[in-house]
Amino acid sequence: MSSQYKNIHHDLIELCGKNDPKAQFKIYKLYYKAMYNSSLRIVKDVAEAEDIMQEAFLAAFKNIKKYKGEVSFGAWLKRIVINRSLDSLKKKKLELFPLDDELYKLSEEENKDQNIEYYEEELNRLKKGINLLPTGYRIILNLYLIERYDHEEIGSILNITASTSRSQFLRAKRKLIQIISENKNQKML
DSSP: OOOSSOOTTHHHHHHHHTTOHHHHHHHHHHHHHHHHHHHHHHHOOHHHHHHHHHHHHHHHHHTGGGOOSSSOHHHHHHHHHHHHHHHHHHHTTOOSSOOOOOOOOOOOOOOOOOSHHHHHHHHHHHHHHHHHSOHHHHHHHIIIIISOOOHHHHHHHHTSOHHHHHHHHHHHHHHHHHHHHHHHHHTOO
């Protein structure tokens, strides 16, 4: 492993390359929650996310010699999980990007109360609103805001241009604002 990136788990990764089951289990314990959550945010199915996460670890251990240390091991593994999650959606033939070009009206920001309950309520609305987004919008928002990929990386992952990623992200934000606004008025979220 030519390590351009100094990985804190370098010794464990080396042992995984030698098929050491104890090292593999330690790596699994270090990363499984984050990888499961990354998959779950994309596929929105608990059992499917679990399966994808397990398959990603098996693939990572099988191909660990391909890990060159150019990024952290966690980032390399997360890329595998995200790609497998997206592949799972493609197998279901879900439409990743809505074809409508409708622009959504941005609502004005409301005066915010400074108490914790308000922010918890808003966070719950946001999470529920994200789950109501069309799949493509939800994926873009998750990859950009939660997984912290930039638009060039998202474009590479989804096989789209960076500008398409940016425009889909903006549309996703607008749609999310619309969903939250409508459901807030209806007290559904």
